Amino acid sequence: MAQKNRTRFAILGMLAFQPMSGYDIKKIVDNSIAYFWKENYGHIYPMLAELSREGLIKLQGRDRKKETKGGPERKVYAITEQGKKAVKEWLYQPHAAENSRIELLLKLFFGMLVPMEISIAAIERERDAAINILKELKSIRKQAHAGEQNETSLFPLITLSYGEKHYKAVIEWCEETIAFLKKTTKGMKK
Amino acid sequence: MAQKNRTRFAILGMLAFQPMSGYDIKKIVDNSIAYFWKENYGHIYPMLAELSREGLIKLQGRDRKKETKGGPERKVYAITEQGKKAVKEWLYQPHAAENSRIELLLKLFFGMLVPMEISIAAIERERDAAINILKELKSIRKQAHAGEQNETSLFPLITLSYGEKHYKAVIEWCEETIAFLKKTTKGMKK
DNA sequence: ATTCACATGTAAGCCGTTACATGATTCA
């Protein structure tokens, strides 16, 4: 059976905001939802071609931005009525449970195989990464509040608050866990 | 370039606890780390064969449990010294950043395309799922506290607390977001 | 002169999921 193919809908959804090129889509993903979604060119460009063949999007035109620094002409795609229908249909459907795989936790689960400092260091790296992402989210929020407020801008804000909540919780857990493991180590050395 | 293949290390790590069959591994994964890691037979059995060929594990014997209800004999694998070395090596390496994809958030990001109730219903489902998982985690914790305490049991406890913290944060976010969206909808209808 | 950003695309290949196949034994 076919698997998910959510890239398809990520692209359609982005094009529902406004016509864009594949390059634009990648940039928006990286700059606004990277903390919970990633895409790469190797998937985007073939999918744009496929969606185009299926009539869910159409090539609106080729152009070159004024500020641009060269390169080939941009291929700007727009979503069609059919494409809008498809993405809405997807939005109506309840999604299946995520089967996330958190490598950090798997490694910690097997922590008894390595010295404690190795596990602690891994958690410290996680904490630092989370702190950095939280900073980025802060700047995204600043941008969002600077822009105009309307119904459309509402939804990006709630995904943003998910990210903030999540990374704060991660940082908390990291700090508590580091303290706990350090305490335990000291107790064992006595 | 080769991708991650973390199933490999999940299996090796589990076999570092004790010799097991593929069926056992799947059961342990489902019963103790399912909230952050999933595996399936279609991946486990071929991987066991591969690891065996590579000498990282070895077939310790075939048997049948006393309480068992038939079926083919279990193939019990044990990790080898070489296998232990391999899993330790992996544990020492910092892991790359996860590229998680949270479908709920992607759908919410495009929330402007569907009626508000659809988005709210999706968040409610997420909240309910999180509540259920939190219940399961509670029972895992109870089991853990009932068992004997040693260095090995320490690490499963910290992954457990990650799960608890995470799902509590998710529930909080769901409730705040539902309230926020409902308030906004009411404001718009006025 | 070289780096950087722009921009599109293909090829290879692993990872992981799903569906299917098989069959013995226990319990209701």
Added chain:
DNA sequence: TGAATCATGTAACGGCTTACATGTGAAT
């Protein structure tokens, strides 16, 4: 008799990542 559990395995395939290819024009 039929359902459920135990248990191992294969086949097919899609999704996604990574690496590679190509080239322009602006800025330092």
